[in-house]
Amino acid sequence: MSKRILVVLSEFGYWGEELVGPVEAFDARGYRITFATPTGQRAQALPPSYDPDYVDPPLGRSVTTRDMARKVREIDASTRLDSPLSLQQLIPERPYFSSLNHLRELEEYHRLRDAAVGDLVAGFDALVIVGGSGPIVDLANNERLHEVVLGFAAADKPILAECYGVAVLAFARDLETRASLLQGKHVTGHPKEYDYKDGTGFVGVDFNMGPPPYPLEYILRDATGPDGGFHGNVGKETSVIVDHPFVTARSTPDSAPSGELLVRVLENGLRRYGW
Template identity: 65%
Template sequence: MARKNAKKILVILSEYGYWGEELVGPLHHFDQRGYEVDFATPTGKRAHALPPSMDPEYIDPPLGKSVTSEKVAELTRRIDASDRLDDPIDIAGWLPERPYTADDGYLRKLEAYHHAVDTVAQELDAYDALLIVGGSGPVVDIANNERVHQIILAFLAADKPIAAECYGVTPLAFARDWENRGRSIIYGKHVTGHCKEYDYKDGTGFLGTDFVIGPPPYPLEYILRDATGPEGRYHGNFGKETSVIVDYPFITGRSTPDSYLTGEKVVEVLEDGLRRFGW
């Protein structure tokens, strides 16, 4: 139950599967503090956990071991079977789509678009932080989702914390002001995210489809290295058990083992004014 005057968090989940621990880890810390949490998905469909993230017997190919404990598997199954993720905010119904320049009445449509985006930005002011949960699903419906990018930009403009895990970090690299598309919002920043050593060579799958591929369609590490530029840095921290980087307003977690620590750092940013960690 949320406490009076509790912080409020917006959590974005993929409709093509989130990794269980990357939700239940941060939620553990949010719930412990009595934060209010709202969930959102790209088209308002209920999000579900990827099956391997609920199976302690599943061996992660790059690591050669299980990355899901019995406890986390049970917590994931519990939230997946509950009604907590029912009726998420429909991002597509909440934010408009930017018109094509070839559309009839482009100028009027663009003005209406900016007006609607400004209205949503005012509504987002009710939230204290944003979290984008990882897993393979975000590759499909979050990474290059311009509506998600607009939400990120609104939090950035309001100087509020933006947390992301694993492949949920990708839209931070792709979110750009339309007038400054040459530079990512994480340019000059320190971040972490799914490193090359953790990428599958085969079997990257997505919920709701039989579309299973080999490696992910892009190496996130390379994208983040390019997006942060010479004045920033990507931290893979491969060989270290955890990798969470705070370079305010961004809190980024590398992968599954970093989920609880990511949530912990979000709380420290909100409650204690943490601005830098992990580098």
Template identity: 65%
Template structure:
């Protein structure tokens, strides 16, 4: 039986290559892929991620090839992203602690949550796509946190890219409030890649300066003294596998993130991209770096 992957996307803009890259790897592996968004709206790519002439400010060059822009436009024009799963309709919302009869409401919440989360058991892995949009509606999305925790507790792989990795840092058991990536090795959008100005979101004219939080600092803190954030700044690619997590730094790492997720599912890969217990970066594979 072929494997199934649930892909979660922001409604405020995903970076096209960060969906196209892993999706190509999953398709080639013959997996079934379902898509989900916070409220069931159709996800849309960030406009500049479809423009090969757009110069990425931190890097001073285009990060989108003409071929990738075409792939992103064709995917967006297809019906494939129509009718995504609505996380708000699927999973209950945690009650405020100030609500009347909170104890009874909390008990009912956990009963309803367990029943609904069992529907996620048909999936073998979870993937959270990056871009600026996740800052708005994924990073602090309680329903997505519960979904991540369910995959984590059932021992299934969880992949995340770019600013989508923030969701892992904020997914926490309410008993101890500790991040699930505590003690793990992860990568994510390094501070050298952050914009100084022009962070924008689809579906709104809201444009700000730098991202509202530096993801690198959050990941460094969330992984704790026994884990590590590995930025790999200066290397062409940065993907870290520290099971059950597969994390990709940014756009050039998109296909490699998908490839490693397939290796985790099909070949039992558990550690890749770092030397365990030291946090020292392993040599970058030549074949993986030329993207």
């Protein structure tokens, strides 16, 4: 039976190659892919990610080949991304502690959450969180997505996160302990050297944030703690880390290898790579 992959995309823009790379690896093996977004709105690629003439400021060069730009435009215009699952509809919202009937509402929340997350985890073999600047807005601190991540991790099913999508892993945590899932783990992600000084943008929002609102590297260093580690691999062309159940990818050129490594995790039981 072919593997089933749940791919989560931001509604504020994903980086094209960070979707295309893993999808090509999954398509080559006949995996079935289901897409999801926070509210069920169709995801769109960030325009610079399909512009081969766009120069990435920190790297001082284009990071998108003309062939990749074509592939991004094709998948972005296709029907594949139409009608994604809605995390908002699938996963209940945790009640405020100030709600009038908090105890009963919290009990109901846990009942509904456990059933919903259980169904998702049972239906898929792996979870993928695609990167780009969009995840900063609607994925990093998305409690519904955190619950999905916690469910996949508890089931020992692999989770691939790319670029700023890795922030989701740092913030997904059991509220009883408040400890990050990444504590003691080794990961990569967007290093400080790769952050924009200006021009962080989003789909559907006429707003230049300037630099990213948080330095992901610092968050990951703190989340992994003294027994884990962040690996920026600055100066190396690629950076992908496997520390089961997590596969983390630094940025655009790591998209294809991260997809291939997730396949190796699923097919060959790979549990460690890159550190």
